[in-house]
Amino acid sequence: MTLKELKRHLSGPKMQVVVMDRAGKVIDSCDTLFEIRGLRYSVWEVFPFLTSPLNAADELIGTHESHQFYAVELVQEGVSIYCDCELARHPEEEDHLVWLILDQDRIYRELQVIQQERNLYLLRLEQLEAVFSGKSVPPN
Amino acid sequence: MSSTKSVSKKIALIGSHAVGKTSLVSQFIHNKFPEEYLTTIGLKVDKKTVVIDNFQLDMVIWDIAGQDDADNVPHYYLRGCSGIILVTDLSRPNTYKKLKEQASMLKGLIPNVEIVIAANKKDLLTAEEITRVTGEYPLPPDAVTSAKLGEGVEEMFIEMAKKLLAQHDTQGA
Numbered sequence: 001m002t003l004k005e006l007k008r009h010l011s012g013p014k015m016q017v018v019v020m021d022r023a024g025k026v027i028d029s030c031d032t033l034f035e036i037r038g039l040r041y042s043v044w045e046v047f048p049f050l051t052s053p054l055n056a057a058d059e060l061i062g063t064h065e066s067h068q069f070y071a072v073e074l075v076q077e078g079v080s081i082y083c084d085c086e087l088a089r090h091p092e093e094e095d096h097l098v099w100l101i102l103d104q105d106r107i108y109r110e111l112q113v114i115q116q117e118r119n120l121y122l123l124r125l126e127q128l129e130a131v132f133s134g135k136s137v138p139p140n
Numbered sequence: 141m142s143s144t145k146s147v148s149k150k151i152a153l154i155g156s157h158a159v160g161k162t163s164l165v166s167q168f169i170h171n172k173f174p175e176e177y178l179t180t181i182g183l184k185v186d187k188k189t190v191v192i193d194n195f196q197l198d199m200v201i202w203d204i205a206g207q208d209d210a211d212n213v214p215h216y217y218l219r220g221c222s223g224i225i226l227v228t229d230l231s232r233p234n235t236y237k238k239l240k241e242q243a244s245m246l247k248g249l250i251p252n253v254e255i256v257i258a259a260n261k262k263d264l265l266t267a268e269e270i271t272r273v274t275g276e277y278p279l280p281p282d283a284v285t286s287a288k289l290g291e292g293v294e295e296m297f298i299e300m301a302k303k304l305l306a307q308h309d310t311q312g313a
Contacts, residue, residue, distance in 0.1 A: 047185075048185045048186065048187040048200045049183075049185035049202075051148060051150065051185075051187075051200045052150050052200065052202075052219065052220045055220050056219060056220060067216065069182075069183065069217070070182055071181045071182020071183065071205070072182055072183055072184070072185075073181075073182065073183070073184040075184075082181065082182065108181050108182065111181060112178070112179060112181045115179050115181060116177075116178065116179045119157040119158055119179050119206070120158075120177075122157070123158055123232075126232055126234055130233075
């Protein structure tokens with residue numbers, strides 16, 4: 001196995017590439033994470049998250065910018081995966097967009113536990129501050 | 141026979157952590173209150189269609205992870221937003237003391253945005269406490285809600301929907 005093949009083998013199952021037009025019609029998709037190839041309607045019917053970025057499609061197509069969205073919870077048929085998403089103009093097809101989906105579910109679920117602990121700690125701190133400042137705060 | 145027009149609008153929920161943004165969305169969309177608090181990481185987008193006065197409005201709702209300062213929300217996340225719900229917790233002054241600055245910043249960022257201020261967790265306070273606390277708000281809340289009990293939630297989103305449709309009519313879009 002070459003290094004390139006090894007890389008593809010290790011990273012392939014965690015990444016999906018979708019090519020679509022500016023109306024959200026799927027032109028092609030590798031369907032690694034979500035089955036959307038052959039959708040008869042706009043992909044934003046399945047992932048409403050895309051409504052807004054696709055509304056900005058003209059801006060994306062007109063420039064060489066890309067839009068990144070981190071820790072997006074994508075849900076299809078009850079299955080939810082935390083992903084990083086990037087939308088950019090297709091390098092060869094001017095009217096098409098490329099949607100890159102990177103499965104970061106394990107990392108973000110671990111981060112969620114840490115964030116949760118931090119938030120609960122801050123809540124307790126706020127309650128303690130309220131007690132010491134003489135303001136009564138109902139238990140949250 | 142009247143025909144139904146259709147329009148789609150993006151709405152974002154912004155507010156400090158644990159004020160109940162995700163619970164409000166869950167109540168509105170699924171009629172469910174998640175009993176266990178689970179912090180939101182990043183963002184989750186849902187959609188609900190409401191029909192008001194022959195207008196079908198697709199409300200695309202962006203539930204953005206809690207930020208103590210609205211300015212910390214990546215600005216391009218708010219691009220294309222027609223409405224913003226600023227969610228606060230009636231029992232935590234820290235979540236509403238900067239409302240004025242936050243609303244002003246958001247209006248500067250998105251000039252025509254409709255803002256609704258939600259004072260959530262009314263179930264934790266008595267009626268007298270609610271009156272006293274909402275009187276301390278730098279801007280008066282548009283809705284006093286309890287995501288836990290489902291009180292005022294539907295009404296708050298419908299109020300936002302009506303504001304967006306009124307704006308849509310005014311702009312002749």
